Amino acid sequence: xxxxxxxxxxxxxxxxxxxxxAIGPKIVRSRTLGDLDTxxxxxxxxxxxxxxxxxxEAERWQxxxxxxxxxxxxxxxxxxxxxxxxxxxxxxxxxxxxxxEQLQLAGRMLxxxxxxxxxxxxxxxxxxxxxxxxxxxxLLGATLAEHFALPSFKSDAGGTPALERxxxxxxxxxxxRYAKICADGTNLARWLTALxxxxxxxxxxxxxxxxxxxxxxxxLRWLGPSELRRRGxxxxxxxxxxxGHRDAGIAQLTYRPERRRASAPDVAxxxxxxxxDTGGVNLxxxxxxLEMHTDMSGSAVALATLIALAELRAPIAADAxxxxxxxxxxxxxxxxxxVVRAANGTSIQVIHTDxxxxxxxxxxxxxxxxxxxxxxxxxxxxxGACVYALTERYSGVFTNREAxxxxxxxxxxxSGERVWPFPFDADFDADLESxxxxxxxxxxxSKGDHILAARFxxxxxxxxxxxxxxxxxxxxxxxxxxxxxxxxxxFGVRFTLELLVRENLLHALREQx
Ligand code: BES
Ligand code: ZN
Ligand code: ZN
Numbered sequence: 001x002x003x004x005x006x007x008x009x010x011x012x013x014x015x016x017x018x019x020x021x022a023i024g025p026k027i028v029r030s031r032t033l034g035d036l037d038t039x040x041x042x043x044x045x046x047x048x049x050x051x052x053x054x055x056x057e058a059e060r061w062q063x064x065x066x067x068x069x070x071x072x073x074x075x076x077x078x079x080x081x082x083x084x085x086x087x088x089x090x091x092x093x094x095x096x097x098x099x100x101e102q103l104q105l106a107g108r109m110l111x112x113x114x115x116x117x118x119x120x121x122x123x124x125x126x127x128x129x130x131x132x133x134x135x136x137x138x139l140l141g142a143t144l145a146e147h148f149a150l151p152s153f154k155s156d157a158g159g160t161p162a163l164e165r166x167x168x169x170x171x172x173x174x175x176x177r178y179a180k181i182c183a184d185g186t187n188l189a190r191w192l193t194a195l196x197x198x199x200x201x202x203x204x205x206x207x208x209x210x211x212x213x214x215x216x217x218x219x220l221r222w223l224g225p226s227e228l229r230r231r232g233x234x235x236x237x238x239x240x241x242x243x244g245h246r247d248a249g250i251a252q253l254t255y256r257p258e259r260r261r262a263s264a265p266d267v268a269x270x271x272x273x274x275x276x277d278t279g280g281v282n283l284x285x286x287x288x289x290l291e292m293h294t295d296m297s298g299s300a301v302a303l304a305t306l307i308a309l310a311e312l313r314a315p316i317a318a319d320a321x322x323x324x325x326x327x328x329x330x331x332x333x334x335x336x337x338x339v340v341r342a343a344n345g346t347s348i349q350v351i352h353t354d355x356x357x358x359x360x361x362x363x364x365x366x367x368x369x370x371x372x373x374x375x376x377x378x379x380x381x382x383x384g385a386c387v388y389a390l391t392e393r394y395s396g397v398f399t400n401r402e403a404x405x406x407x408x409x410x411x412x413x414x415s416g417e418r419v420w421p422f423p424f425d426a427d428f429d430a431d432l433e434s435x436x437x438x439x440x441x442x443x444x445x446s447k448g449d450h451i452l453a454a455r456f457x458x459x460x461x462x463x464x465x466x467x468x469x470x471x472x473x474x475x476x477x478x479x480x481x482x483x484x485x486x487x488x489x490x491f492g493v494r495f496t497l498e499l500l501v502r503e504n505l506l507h508a509l510r511e512q513x
Contacts, residue, residue: 017151018199019206024162025147027180029170036167038087039080040109040143041136042102043126044090045072051126056080057088064090064128073101075108087116095129098414102135102137103483108140111485114146120165133172137179138416140166141494142483146181150194150486182497185308189300192392193475193488196291197276197326202247205296205324206277208243209251212303212402216310223367233363235342239356240325242280242333248325250364253303255310257319265319266506268365268373269306269496272357272380273299273324279329280353281335288384294488297475298379299324301492308493314501321368323360327353338498339437343367347461349437351444357382358453359441365460374509376467377499378457379492381475385449392477393421395491395508398454399468400461402513407505408468415498416482417491419470428455461499466509470495 033056037439043051052061057080064076074096080086091109093102113121119263123139125132147163168174192200194457200208204221213220225246228237228325233250241250274295277281284292301324306320327382334340339349344366357380368376386396397419400487405421412419428451428498432440439459443452454469461467473493474481481489499505 002121012031015032018204019211020148020187020196024144024184025166026122026497027166027168027176029176031166031170033122033124033167034086035082036086036120036122038088038089038113038116038120038501039122039124040091040113040139041124041126042091042093042105042109044095045070046095046131047127055124056082056086061088072097073105073114074094075105075110077112079089087113087118089094089113093130093135097130099134099138099414100418100482102130102138103142103416106138107146107480107483107485109139110142110483117160119161119163119170120167121163122167124169125288131172133174136168136172136174138283138483140168140176140179141183144180145187145484148187148190150191150488151196153242177369178501181311182402182494184311185292185304185493185497188307189297189304189490189493190484190486190488192300192303193294194489195293199297200293201275202243202245202249202324202326205273206249206251208249209253209303209322212307213253216307220304221252222249222312223252224249230339231343231367232341233343233367233490234340234356235348235359236323236325238338238340238350239280239327239359242330243326244328244330244332250326250367251320251322253306253320255306257313257315257317259356260317263317265373266317267375267377267500268319268321268371269302270321270361270368270376270378271299271302271323272296272361272382273322274360275324276355277327277354277356278329280329280333282353283329284354291476294476295327295381296324297381297488298472299490301379301472301490301496304490304493305496308497310430312425312501316506319368319371319373321364323364325360328355338485340347342460344460346439347437349434349440351441355442355453358456361457362460365457366419369460369462369465375506376461377496378463378467378471379470379472381473382453382471383450386473389422389450390473392474393472394418396471397421397468398424398451398471399466400463401466404466404468404505407503407508408415408499411495411499411503411505414502415494417474417495417497422451422454423465424454428452432456
C-alpha cells in the first residue's frame with residue numbers, strides 16, 4: 001500500500017489487480033550448482049549412500065541416510081556448512097513411482113524448504129527410475145507452483161523475498177519451456193479461482209479476458225444477454241436472470257496457429273464460470289456455500305489451457321467458451337418448475353436451481369458445437385456427487401467415444417492429474433424423463449447425479465463430435481493435491497496439455513475417422 005503524507009491512500013482508489021504480476025523466477029541450466037540457498041535432491045529410496053557422492057559435502061547428505069531406511073515419499077533436510085548455509089532437502093521415491101507420486105514428493109520437498117524463503121533453488125535427480133527428466137520436471141513444476149503468490153489483500157503485504165533463480169543441470173535434456181508454460185497455466189487458473197467474488201465479478205472477468213486476449217494475441221468475442229437471447233440461449237439466461245445487472249455472458253476466445261488464421265477449430269474448450277454459486281432459490285447452507293467463489297474454476301482451466309496452447313505455439317486451432325454468471329438469489333432468479341428452451345431447441349424442466357452448472361454449460365456446448373470443432377472438452381465443478389464418488393484426489397471423466405477413454409486415463413496418469421471414468425450408457429436417460437418437457441434438468445433424488453449431469457449435457461453435443469466432459473472434483477482440496485500445496489489446485493491444465501500436446505489426441509482422432 002502506498003503511503004501519502006503519512007496517510008494511507010483510500011483503499012477504494014487503489015486499482016484492484018485482477019491479474020498476477022508477470023515476473024517469475026529465471027530458469028537456468030548449468031553444469032555446476034554454484035552457491036544456492038536451497039538444494040533439492042530427489043533419489044530412489046533403495047539407492048545407497050554412494051549415490052550421493054557427487055553432491056557438495058557428500059558426508060552431510062549421506063548422514064541423512066544413517067538413521068533407518070528411508071520411506072518412499074519421505075523428505076529429510078539438513079544445512080550445509082558453506083557460507084550461505086545451503087539448505088539441503090533430500091526426497092525419496094520408490095522405483096517406478098507414478099507421475100502423481102513424483103509431483104506429490106516434489107510438493108512435500110518444496111513445502112519443507114519454504115520457511116527459508118530461498119532466492120535461489122537448485123534441482124537434482126539421482127538414479128534412473130523413474131527417468132531423471134520426469135523427476136526434474138516434477139520438481140520444476142512444484143517450484144514454480146510453490147513460489148507463485150496467490151492473491152493477498154493483507155495491508156502489510158511484502159516482506160518475504162521472491163524466488164529469483166532456479167538452477168537445473170544441463171543433462172538430461174529437458175523441455176523447460178513446456179514445463180514453464182504449463183506451470184504458468186496452472187498458476188493462472190489457481191489465481192483466478194482464488195480471487196474473491198466481489199473482485200472477479202462478471203465485469204471484472206470481462207476486463208481480465210480483454211487484457212489476456214491482448215497479451216497473448218487471442219481473438220475475443222463477448223455474447224451478452226441480448227445477443228444470447230437472439231440465439232435462444234435460455235438455459236444460460238435462466239441462471240443469469242437473477243443477477244440484477246447485464247454483465248453476465250458467454251465469452252469465446254480464439255487461438256489460431258500461424259498460417260491457419262481462418263481455420264475452423266480443432267478443439268473447443270468449454271468451461272463453467274459460475275462466479276458465485278449461492279444455490280439460487282434452493283439456497284445452499286453456510287458450509288456448502290462458503291467456497292462457491294471457486295465454482296468458476298472450469299472456465300479458468302479452459303482459459304488458461306488456451307493461453308498455454310498459444311504460448312507453446314501449438315499447431316492446434318483452439319477456442320475457449322466460458323459461461324460466466326453468478327447463480328444468485330433475488331426476485332428475478334429462476335425457480336424450480338420453470339420450463340426453458342435451450343439454444344438447440346431442447347426444452348428443459350427446472351427441478352433444482354442449484355444444478356445451474358449444467359444449465360449454463362448446455363447452451364455453451366450448443367454454441368461451441370455450431371463452429372464444428374473436431375473435439376470438444378468441457379470442464380466444470382458440476383456435482384457434489386462426483387466428489388462423494390472420487391473424493392478430491394481425482395476428477396471424473398465422461399465421453400461419448402468409449403474408444404477415447406484409455407487415452408484420457410493415460411493423460412491423467414502421465415500428467416499426474418488423475419481422472420476416472422463413470423458409466424455413460426443411454427439407459428440412464430430414463431431418469432431424466434420429464435412429463436412436460438424434453439428433459440429434466442436433474443432427477444428429484446440425487447442418486448448418481450454426476451452421471452445424470454453428464455447424460456444431460458450429452459443432449460447439447462451433436463453425436464458426430466467427439467466429446468469428453470470433466471467433472472472437476474479435484475478443483476479444490478484441503479491441503480492441496482500432488483505438487484500443489486494450496487487448496488485451489490488448478491486441476492485440468494496439465495491434464496489437457498498432456499492430452500492435446502504430448503499425446504496429440506487430435507492426431508489420433510484423425511486416424512480413427
Ligand atoms: N457447484 C456445485 C457442485 C459442487 C459442490 C462441486 C461442491 C464441487 C464442490 C453445483 O452447482 C451444485 O450445487 N450441484 C448440486 C446438484 C444437485 C442440486 C442436483 C449438488 O451437487 O448438490
Ligand atoms: Zn449449484
Ligand atoms: Zn455450481
